[in-house]
Amino acid sequence: MHAVSQAPLILITGGSRGVGAATARLAAAQGYDVALSFISDESAARAVRADVESLGRRALAVRADSADPAQVAQLFAAIDDAFGRIDVLVNNAAIIARQSRIEGLDFARMQRIFAVNAIGPILCAQQAVKRMSQRHGGRGGAIVNISSASARLGSPNEYVDYASSKGALETFTLGLAKEVAREGIRVNCIRPGHIYTEMHASGGEPNRVDRVKDSIPMGRGGQPEEVARAILWLAGAEASFVTGTFLDVTGGK
DSSP: OOOOOSSOEEEETTTTSHHHHHHHHHHHHTTOEEEEEESSOHHHHHHHHHHHHHTTOOEEEEEOOTTOHHHHHHHHHHHHHHHSOOOEEEEOOOOOOOOOOGGGOOHHHHHHHHIIIIIHHHHHHHHHHHHHOGGGTOOOEEEEEEOOTHHHHOOTTTOHHHHHHHHHHHHHHHHHHHHHGGGTEEEEEEEEOSBOSTHHHHTTOTTHHHHHGGGSTTSSOBOHHHHHHHHHHHHSGGGTTOOSOEEEESTTO
16 A cells, blocks of 8 residues: 555545536645546546646546445555545435336336445445544544435436435435444535536436426526535535534525
8 A cells, every 4th residue: 555645535436527526626626635436437537537636636537336346345445555545435426317207117227226326325435434434443534425305305207216215325324424423434415406417418308407497496506516515514624513414405495
C-alpha cells in the first residue's frame, strides 16, 4: 500500500454524470481527492477525472458495478493502492427503468433495480466500514446515501419498484447509522426531488422535470449542484453531530 495521502478521499459511486459528477467537482473544489465509479460511460468518467485534476486534486475513475461484490472489492482495493485512505462514501449509483404501472414490471427489471439501488450501497458501505471504523483501526468517516423523494411519495404509475428500492436504502441508513455511531462513522441520507439530470431519459421521458415543475412549491426543478452542496455538508465537519437523518432537496415537494 502506498503512503496515506494527506487530503481526505471521497468515493462517489455513479460519479460520471448528474449528481455524482457535480459532487465530484464540488468535492475537489473543497479540497477532497476524488475516486469515482462508473459502469458504462468511460469518456464521461474521464472528463470528470480531468475536471478534478484541473482543480489540483488527485482523481481515480474505476469501472465497477456496485451490485457485484467482486467488483466492489476491486474498487476499494484500487482506492487502498492509490490513496491509502477513505473518508467519505457517497452511495449515489442508481438506475431507473421505463415508466410503467405494476402490471408491466418484469422480474429481471425488479431484480436489477434492487441489486443496484439497495444491495449495492450495502456492499459499498460494508467495505467502507471495514476501513473507516475505529474498531478496525480506522479514523472514522461519513457515509451519505442518495435516496429519492420517491421513497416518501411511492411514484405510482411510474416507478414503484424504484421507489421501493429507495425505501430499502432509507431503512438501511437508519440501521447502519445506529450500528456504527460509536465507531466514528456518521451515516446520513439525501432525498433529491426533481433534478435536471440525464436519468430521466432512462425512464423514457427526458423532459420529465419540465412537465412536473409546476407541482413543485418553488416552481422549478433542481440543479445537480444544489444536491451536491447538501451531500458535502452532510459529509463534512459542519455536520459533526448529525447521523441517521434525512435531508430533502426537493424544492418543497
